[in-house]
Amino acid sequence: MQQKDVLPMKTEVSEKRVVTTPATVQTMTGSEAVIRSLIAEGVDTIFGYPGGAIMPIYDALYDFQQEVHHILVRHEQGATHAAQGYARSSGEVGVVFATSGPGATNLVTGLADAYMDSTPMVCITGQVNAVLLGTDAFQETDVIGITMPITKWNIQVTRSEDIPGAIAKAFYIARNGRPGPVLVDITKNAQVGKLDFNYKKCEYIRSYHPVPELSEEAIKDAAALINQAQRPYILCGHGVLISGAEKELIALAEKANIPIASTLLGLSAVPVDHPLYVGYLGMHGNYGPNINTNECDVLIAVGMRFDDRITGEVSSYASQAKVIHIEIDAAEINKIIKADVPVHADAKTALQALLPHIAPTQHKEWLQTFKEADKQEYDKVKHRELYPEEGMLKMAEVVRIISEKTGGHAILVTDVGQHQMIASRYYQFKDPNTNITSGGMGTMGFALPAAMGAKMGAPEKEVVAVIGDGCFQMTLQELGTIYQSEIGVKIVILNNNFLGMVRQWQQLFFDKRYSSTEMINPDFVQIAKGFYVPGRKVTDRAEIAAAVEEMLTHKGAYLLEVVVEQEDNVFPMVPAGAPISHIRLE
Amino acid sequence: MDNNTSHTAAASNGTTHSGLREYTVTVYTEDRIGITNRITIIFTRRHINITSLTTAQTEIPGVYKFIITVLAEREKLDKVIGQIEKLIEIHRAFVHDESEVVYQELALYKISTASLHNGNIEQLIRDNNARILTITSEYFVIEKTGHQQELIDMLQKLVPYGVIEYSKSGRVAIVKWSRRFHDHLKDLQRKEADNLKLVH
Ligand SMILES: Cc1ncc(C[n+]2csc(CCOP(=O)(O)OP(=O)(O)O)c2C)c(N)n1
Numbered sequence: 001m002q003q004k005d006v007l008p009m010k011t012e013v014s015e016k017r018v019v020t021t022p023a024t025v026q027t028m029t030g031s032e033a034v035i036r037s038l039i040a041e042g043v044d045t046i047f048g049y050p051g052g053a054i055m056p057i058y059d060a061l062y063d064f065q066q067e068v069h070h071i072l073v074r075h076e077q078g079a080t081h082a083a084q085g086y087a088r089s090s091g092e093v094g095v096v097f098a099t100s101g102p103g104a105t106n107l108v109t110g111l112a113d114a115y116m117d118s119t120p121m122v123c124i125t126g127q128v129n130a131v132l133l134g135t136d137a138f139q140e141t142d143v144i145g146i147t148m149p150i151t152k153w154n155i156q157v158t159r160s161e162d163i164p165g166a167i168a169k170a171f172y173i174a175r176n177g178r179p180g181p182v183l184v185d186i187t188k189n190a191q192v193g194k195l196d197f198n199y200k201k202c203e204y205i206r207s208y209h210p211v212p213e214l215s216e217e218a219i220k221d222a223a224a225l226i227n228q229a230q231r232p233y234i235l236c237g238h239g240v241l242i243s244g245a246e247k248e249l250i251a252l253a254e255k256a257n258i259p260i261a262s263t264l265l266g267l268s269a270v271p272v273d274h275p276l277y278v279g280y281l282g283m284h285g286n287y288g289p290n291i292n293t294n295e296c297d298v299l300i301a302v303g304m305r306f307d308d309r310i311t312g313e314v315s316s317y318a319s320q321a322k323v324i325h326i327e328i329d330a331a332e333i334n335k336i337i338k339a340d341v342p343v344h345a346d347a348k349t350a351l352q353a354l355l356p357h358i359a360p361t362q363h364k365e366w367l368q369t370f371k372e373a374d375k376q377e378y379d380k381v382k383h384r385e386l387y388p389e390e391g392m393l394k395m396a397e398v399v400r401i402i403s404e405k406t407g408g409h410a411i412l413v414t415d416v417g418q419h420q421m422i423a424s425r426y427y428q429f430k431d432p433n434t435n436i437t438s439g440g441m442g443t444m445g446f447a448l449p450a451a452m453g454a455k456m457g458a459p460e461k462e463v464v465a466v467i468g469d470g471c472f473q474m475t476l477q478e479l480g481t482i483y484q485s486e487i488g489v490k491i492v493i494l495n496n497n498f499l500g501m502v503r504q505w506q507q508l509f510f511d512k513r514y515s516s517t518e519m520i521n522p523d524f525v526q527i528a529k530g531f532y533v534p535g536r537k538v539t540d541r542a543e544i545a546a547a548v549e550e551m552l553t554h555k556g557a558y559l560l561e562v563v564v565e566q567e568d569n570v571f572p573m574v575p576a577g578a579p580i581s582h583i584r585l586e
Numbered sequence: 587m588d589n590n591t592s593h594t595a596a597a598s599n600g601t602t603h604s605g606l607r608e609y610t611v612t613v614y615t616e617d618r619i620g621i622t623n624r625i626t627i628i629f630t631r632r633h634i635n636i637t638s639l640t641t642a643q644t645e646i647p648g649v650y651k652f653i654i655t656v657l658a659e660r661e662k663l664d665k666v667i668g669q670i671e672k673l674i675e676i677h678r679a680f681v682h683d684e685s686e687v688v689y690q691e692l693a694l695y696k697i698s699t700a701s702l703h704n705g706n707i708e709q710l711i712r713d714n715n716a717r718i719l720t721i722t723s724e725y726f727v728i729e730k731t732g733h734q735q736e737l738i739d740m741l742q743k744l745v746p747y748g749v750i751e752y753s754k755s756g757r758v759a760i761v762k763w764s765r766r767f768h769d770h771l772k773d774l775q776r777k778e779a780d781n782l783k784l785v786h
């Protein structure tokens with residue numbers, strides 16, 4: 001765990017705090033057991049929002065302010081995204097508290113987002129007294145029913161003595177196998193009732209086997225395919241980062257000179273300047289990586305799940321290639337793309353087993369095709385995006401400057417839309433786990449709270465959130481949290497006065513009928529000022545470099561609004577549902 | 587569950603006019619509140635209609651078996667099985683076609699006692715391997731087990747005698763090759779017992 005000493009507590013610490021988890025059985029309330037269970041799981045940061053049904057837990061928290069840092073968000077959705085950002089930057093489980101009813105329903109978007117993007121999170125919600133369950137009591141909502149399809153697991157606890165066991169199981173499930181969000185709903189009577197506390201970590205659930213047994217045969221088959229391949233191609237997904245398999249992946253690529261492309265969530269696993277890294281896949285990915293998916297002869301998909309933004313039309317996707325699919329979630333294998341060699345395993349374990357079987361090879365001509373495609377993309381798109389000399393500022397050049405000034409070492413948190421695609425395309429990622437974005441759900445409003453969490457999870461890192469003007473207005477109240485908890489995130493709003501990505505589609509596919517996508521925006525810098533966060537607005541190309549510099553050198557949070565070209569489009573682009581080979585450069 | 591289809595949908599070759607086939611899905615689960623919901627939600631999401639669902643504890647304490655019949659395409663169903671197995675409290679899930687299971691259903695028919703004198707209902711009961719469970723002054727109840735079509739045929743035959751009420755169970759099935767899985771469960775149980783010994 002990182003040190004959190006950059007974040008001073010503003011509240012007085014109470015006298016009667018008890019420091020350690022007791023080794024022996026001790027009688028206490030369910031609420032105290034909740035906090036002690038969390039501490040036993042190594043939790044030191046919680047994002048949450050109080051309310052009637054969770055008040056006993058908040059009361060217990062008051063005694064543990066030295067051990068557990070509670071961040072009071074401004075909306076429960078913000079708590080979930082913050083916990084996601086925290087989990088993704090620290091590798092720990094993100095923890096959320098919310099009250100029953102509206103508190104719990106406000107978690108839904110974040111839970112669904114974390115579920116899609118395999119982010120470990122434990123949400124604890126208060127619930128009405130067990131005797132009132134099912135009576136439509138005040139603030140009673142069936143959170144278990146509501147969150148069933150968007151959590152990896154959930155449980156309602158109605159008795160104090162079941163609390164430690166439920167929390168232990170929650171952490172085990174959230175962390176292991178394919179990680180995901182878990183929800184523990186605790187009724188008020190369970191929070192106030194007494195129990196004999198004795199915490200045991202969960203290490204085994206008889207019906208759940210998160211670590212698959214590696215098939216030696218599958219590894220040999222995969223190696224044979226790779227060794228025979230003329231045009232092998234690695235697709236790197238989020239699973240590589242989750243299992244910490246970056247080194248193994250690069251070793252495999254280097255041994256046999258295989259090009260690596262990345263999915264949106266796989267970004268940052270391989271440094272962008274690595275000679276075998278060829279770029280980013282999908283609807284707004286790079287030209288060569290998309291085109292060549294339909295040219296390779298062996299496709300090695302590692303920890304990715306063939307999302308439709310990657311595959312386009314499935315029937316023509318890599319139909320010429322033999323597919324090796326390394327994936328920890330058995331349900332993902334053969335779900336979208338049939339694997340010739342399915343490897344049901346953790347990415348790191350599989351790659352470690354695979355490496356010794358791989359023969360050193362060259363694939364010069366094959367690698368050259370990526371270079372040629374990249375040159376085309378550079379001439380047609382990248383150059384004029386990155387280095388425009390006239391007209392309004394472009395999103396890409398802003399991202400280029402941020403990338404240059406941070407050396408590609410910052411954690412880049414992006415929201416959803418054009419700015420997300422542009423930032424993902426042009427930020428020069430150097431270090432693993434520095435790309436945090438909402439991939440599977442595409443949740444607008446993700447970035448500001450996620451950046452907040454990311455900074456708390458990795459306080460030593462620079463965290464830059466790149467946010468659209470539309471997205472910012474979905475969760476901007478978290479500026480309040482940023483101020484109160486002194487979280488030093490840098491916020492860049494790329495303001496095009498449009499819901500840009502939707503407007504782009506309207507332009508290209510709906511005859512420029514800009515239905516409800518133009519935005520009359522407030523004065524963002526003034527808003528930030530209202531939350532005591534300093535900022536600056538830039539419209540001029542001549543000012544942008546200095547403004548980014550100023551933002552980065554400023555100690556503490558800072559908001560930079562950049563007014564960019566209104567009707568800019570993100571290219572290349574694969575029209576939705578089209579084969580990826582139909583990728584358009586303009 | 588839309589039962590309108592279940593009486594007529596499965597033609598003799600098991601395929602319906604829409605190209606769907608009838609399959610038996612078996613799911614082994616832990617005993618847990620809400621597990622039915624968790625399972626059925628997955629069928630709902632893929633627009634697969636459940637035509638019957640039976641569940642009860644197996645011979646292994648705490649392990650339940652769901653027997654679900656559906657009309658579906660095999661490929662889609664295989665993916666559903668994958669999603670079901672992903673649930674934390676699920677041990678395993680399987681799809682079986684007609685040839686892989688031995689199965690029965692049970693029907694109860696409530697008939698007015700007055701109709702006992704209408705023709706030869708006793709003969710009908712005997713010929714169809716049914717039996718009478720109870721007789722009151724108002725009605726009597728006949729029980730019959732068999733495949734769905736036999737139970738429906740029996741219903742048709744009873745209609746002239748005045749059926750007051752009819753109830754049919756879902757499918758109960760034994761999988762012809764299920765031994766392996768049961769061995770696996772027993773193994774688990776043994777291991778768990780050993781684990782416990784180590785702990786205490
Ligand atoms: C919660 C939510 N609502 C709607 C959408 C649909 N959507 C995707 S991108 C987008 C536009 C985003 O606009 P903005 O934040 O200004 O970013 P830009 O595309 O202009 O960079 C919208 C409305 C979404 N992804 N999430």
